[in-house]
Amino acid sequence: MFCYQCEQAARGTGCTQFGVCGKAPDVAALQDLLVHAAKGVAQYAHRAGRLGVRDREVDVFVLEALFTTVTNVNFDADRMENMLRRAGGVKDRARALYAGAVRKSGNIEEKLAGPACWTPAADRAGLIAEGAEVGVDSRRETSGPDIAGLQELLTCGLKGAAAYADHAMLLGRESEEVYAFFHEALDFLAGENPKAEELLAMNLRCGEINLKVMELLDAANTGAYGHPVPTQVRVEPRRGKAILVSGHDLKDLEELLRQTEGRDVNVYTHGEMLPAHGYPGLKKHAHLAGNYGGAWQDQQKEFEAFPGAILMTTNCIQQPRPSYRERIFTSGLVAWPGVAHIADREFAPVIRAAQQAAGFAEDGPDRKILVGFGHNAVLGVADKVIEAVRRGAIRRFFLIGGCDGAKSGRNYYTRFAEAVPKDCVILTLACGKYRFNKLDFGDIGGIPRLLDCGQCNDAYSAIRIALALAEAFDTDVNSLPLSLILSWYEQKAVCILLTLLHLGIRNIRLGPSLPAFVTPPVLKVLVDKFNIAPVTTVEQDMAAIF
Numbered sequence: 001m002f003c004y005q006c007e008q009a010a011r012g013t014g015c016t017q018f019g020v021c022g023k024a025p026d027v028a029a030l031q032d033l034l035v036h037a038a039k040g041v042a043q044y045a046h047r048a049g050r051l052g053v054r055d056r057e058v059d060v061f062v063l064e065a066l067f068t069t070v071t072n073v074n075f076d077a078d079r080m081e082n083m084l085r086r087a088g089g090v091k092d093r094a095r096a097l098y099a100g101a102v103r104k105s106g107n108i109e110e111k112l113a114g115p116a117c118w119t120p121a122a123d124r125a126g127l128i129a130e131g132a133e134v135g136v137d138s139r140r141e142t143s144g145p146d147i148a149g150l151q152e153l154l155t156c157g158l159k160g161a162a163a164y165a166d167h168a169m170l171l172g173r174e175s176e177e178v179y180a181f182f183h184e185a186l187d188f189l190a191g192e193n194p195k196a197e198e199l200l201a202m203n204l205r206c207g208e209i210n211l212k213v214m215e216l217l218d219a220a221n222t223g224a225y226g227h228p229v230p231t232q233v234r235v236e237p238r239r240g241k242a243i244l245v246s247g248h249d250l251k252d253l254e255e256l257l258r259q260t261e262g263r264d265v266n267v268y269t270h271g272e273m274l275p276a277h278g279y280p281g282l283k284k285h286a287h288l289a290g291n292y293g294g295a296w297q298d299q300q301k302e303f304e305a306f307p308g309a310i311l312m313t314t315n316c317i318q319q320p321r322p323s324y325r326e327r328i329f330t331s332g333l334v335a336w337p338g339v340a341h342i343a344d345r346e347f348a349p350v351i352r353a354a355q356q357a358a359g360f361a362e363d364g365p366d367r368k369i370l371v372g373f374g375h376n377a378v379l380g381v382a383d384k385v386i387e388a389v390r391r392g393a394i395r396r397f398f399l400i401g402g403c404d405g406a407k408s409g410r411n412y413y414t415r416f417a418e419a420v421p422k423d424c425v426i427l428t429l430a431c432g433k434y435r436f437n438k439l440d441f442g443d444i445g446g447i448p449r450l451l452d453c454g455q456c457n458d459a460y461s462a463i464r465i466a467l468a469l470a471e472a473f474d475t476d477v478n479s480l481p482l483s484l485i486l487s488w489y490e491q492k493a494v495c496i497l498l499t500l501l502h503l504g505i506r507n508i509r510l511g512p513s514l515p516a517f518v519t520p521p522v523l524k525v526l527v528d529k530f531n532i533a534p535v536t537t538v539e540q541d542m543a544a545i546f
């Protein structure tokens, strides 16, 4: 196997024997093959789309295929094989769609090569062998590390955007333009001999489309549950039976809250589910009791200690320990071999497991943190913020956020947040916030110094806030007193980075290490064009900013 799609890539270069994340070589090969299959589907769907014909089943399959291969989503070879069998059928459907569209238009049908010609092998071993032929390694051999790295940058961006588009789709928001771009970009990746400039341009277009996807998901979340409002969230348990919900899928949480209403079971958020407490449509449930634990990489010890059932929606799942294997469940596209999967949001088995578990014996202390600073809440007090900047009470804004991870160097983000001067405001989002969100930062004239914008997708909120500030000060985002200190781990962070680059945002500091697929020549282009820089030390970076 060879995989270098996330920040955990072994030795900073790539996992070759077994994934640091727990991905086995057979699953890695099946995932590579699924991306290849999605390209084959897209080759036909893109051409059919240009002739005005599309098919929702094909569109949605491409999203799910990409999202399934995101880091820490699906570790189950059975589920991967099922998707690959489905991929064969969906490709036939897309081919028929294209053939029908060509006939109708009177054009001549193009004879397609590459992934479009793939057919699924008859058995698992055959699929794994097919996957081994189409992984990143083969592209690195044929195209060289720079081109393969730029292709991987785009593939990662598409995977991240697909995850967001899938969440929006589940809440009823879809966009033909977005689907068309997925097909176009995958068709482009299926082509031969791409030039570096073309790849760079397609990467920036991926960032542009991801902005639309994040907007779509923002509209989906706020349309379903209202705009987040500043909310105090308990971070200590309450006495009683308990279910812990992790991941990013608000729809799963909503359904679980409905099904546990009046059942004497408290529901807690974990990891990226924390922002749910700010949504009026979710916080109205009195048994949404609080937040428990920290970011995804601490889940094994936290889930072990949690005396109830656990529901893992979307990433990031780690190998469950035997101590909680019987009381953890997956939903949506998440899968771990042998772990019970809840399809169609019927959570009775989760509730039963919670009732059978011990639950919390007593209330914890009354400790709370503040969440709910999406764009609507922050822009609602924009006058106050702008006035504070004008009279010098707020000197600078820092966006410190992104994914969290297991590397020891990530305490940089805690130390950086602590070092931010008292007359500066910190915006944060995604699970990177757990590095400092329980610290007391105080306020500036009633404006909290730490504003939690939400999940990683709520980078959209941070962008809206930055654009509004730029407009108020009659300047551009790069001229604002704003510094971006971002942490990345997996592919959603990549698509957000591409969005920021598409917006022309410069001077981003990225850490804790740079993606292994960004080769020195590609990094040079990013530095020249966007002045992107790896994080160094808190002292050095802070000195460079002021």
Ligand code: SF4
Binding pocket: 003, 004, 005, 006, 007, 008, 009, 010, 014, 015, 018, 019, 020, 021, 022, 023, 071, 072
């Ligand atoms: S997803 Fe990350 S940790 Fe997992 S195999 Fe790939 S590079 Fe390694």
Ligand code: SF4
Binding pocket: 271, 272, 296, 315, 316, 402, 403, 404, 430, 431, 432, 456, 489, 490, 492, 493
């Ligand atoms: S922000 Fe990134 S690392 Fe954190 S849980 Fe979400 S996907 Fe995983």
